[in-house]
Amino acid sequence: MHIKYDKAAIDPSLPGILLLSHGDLAIGLMDTVQAVIGTTSNIAAFTLSHEDDPSRYQEAFLSAANSFLEGSVILLDVFGGTPCTRLLLSAQEIQVPFCAFAGMNFPLVSEAIAARELFRGEELRNAIAEVIPYSIVDIVDKLKELEKG
Template sequence: MTGILVVTHGEMATGLMDSLSLIMGDQEDYQTLGLKHGDDIVEFSEKIQAGICELDQGEGVLVLVDLFSASPYNQAAMSFNKLKDHKYRLVSGVNLPMLIEAFNQRMIGADLETMYQAAMNTGKDGIKEFLEEMAKLNS
């Protein structure tokens, strides 16, 4: 089973998983990490690496972070060289539709490549504005 690691600033990762469990039920083979004020960045990086190692059961890990080029993303990206024996994909901009899609893909047995692509597409497609959507319906 492909592991899923959600890494964000603060408690966002925990909150996303709380929402996901409300919608999809309890899940397994995932972890959440949140960077908080005063956290040591080296220790945070080590936690990311440990999470990837623990979650990788041979099928890889999908790492979802909140912001591109911010600390959670950077620490996961800088870990690639240290984790050459582990396969993982790093995707920024995590949102609830993306997370649901990742878990849905995993449930149907999709591989890591399919999971990350489907999650990215769903994450992007899940961003809508009410008046624009209403205009599409009326045209």
């Protein structure tokens, strides 16, 4: 298990963003987004490998989720995988408001970072959800549209 999270630098007025994944996706995506938009606070990445104890992984991300007083946006790599099932099994242990989406990618992470500056609770969840239909684009279809137009 690899964790990238600076608990000492938490901004109590800002919701947290937790990235949960198999392999190194969460840390890689966090690093990529911050390389493009700049370093941001209240973001944590948790990776899980075959050798890791899922219970310890769960304890680690629950601790982080509960440290963000304004709640959390939890983004997962895939619905039904171990990070997701661990969240589903322990959701009642999260003491602050949170929303969660499976299928994380660059547009969702960057939208979560931007939207949390303006929104909380259900409004935050809705702002992130609005990006989902546009977060994956069929490039071949776009090329065909360009050829026609």
